[in-house]
Amino acid sequence: MTESADTAFLASLGWSDFFASQIEPHETDLIPRRIAEVHRARLSGISAAGPVRLGLAHKINTADFAVGDWVLADPRTHLLIRRLDRRTVLQRRTEGRHVQQLAAANVDTLFIVTSCNADFSPARLERYLALANQAGTNPVIVLTKADTIDDASAFEQEARGLQRGLEVVALNGRSADAAGALTPWCGTGQTVALVGSSGVGKSTLVNTLAGLSHEAAQQTGEIRESDAKGRHTTTSRSLHAIAGGGWVIDTPGMRTLHVSDASDGIDTLFSEITDLAPLCRFRDCTHDHEPGCAVQAAVTAGTLDADRLARWRKLLDENVSNTPVQTGPRGNKISQKKKY
Ligand SMILES: Nc1nc2c(ncn2[C@@H]2O[C@H](COP(=O)(O)OP(=O)(O)OP(=O)(O)O)[C@@H](O)[C@H]2O)c(=O)[nH]1
């Protein structure tokens, strides 16, 4: 392949100056590969010719890699040399474990999926928003099943109020038009991932984005498989090409993220509250009972919703109890420089 064709291919996979600038002068002979699958003893990366199995040195632990990672490999042996720094990373802490488990890397947009029915829960959406913010990805709320109600605008409006500047789309995931509604985030080289509760229509959307009919997707068994008991589960951990030229990361780990280590993400989500905190009389104000509290004053004045304040409190508590080391007093945490 010519160098320019190679560059175009890498760009279509999401390669950018952010990654190129990490290549050291002695590494110019190595080739970048994007991780498409992570297994216990095996990693596969995407090349122009399709997936390639990467050679692993003994010291390599595949758990240190996520679908979506960029690595440098030897062009002849496919030996993995090193991983490049991530632009974004979605990770989760499983109960009782100190180390975070990687869910996906270098995701540009996280589609937070919920449906226009009883699944719609501001508190749950806020959890996912905190995670997206923390990961560094751009969150977009996708309201599915808009075809089942007369007017989705009340849901759209409520969703938009959850974070400043938040983008919200209502659609019918089963219709081919859904891919069109999501094109702004799915162009060439863009990577998306989806989160949301069971049954909201994530698989349906992935299939629609991939341009597969529901039947075709079931036949390929690539996205959904049945386990030994015949249950229908999503098992593959991979990077799928989508119609508009982008990629979707669809891994089971992505779908069950819990909030932990997300205090910066929570601050971004509730910026109308964090912006008021410096105006409180006491620097360590908990915005609960203190005199001269600017947050309580906003509730009294009707500019801040009391329910929203209560959810902020609950989410902070949840984050603290799921995070092994607390970084500072509630709402006044010590800012840490993020390093992926
Ligand atoms: N009417 C309507 N039905 C939808 C829409 N999106 C999904 N469905 C249906 O809702 C059901 C659940 O959709 P799935 O795509 O399997 O949901 P999921 O989020 O992937 O579920 P899990 O794999 O359990 O996490 C299926 O019967 C879909 O056909 C939509 O926008 N409109």
Ligand SMILES: [Zn+2]
């Ligand atoms: Zn206060």
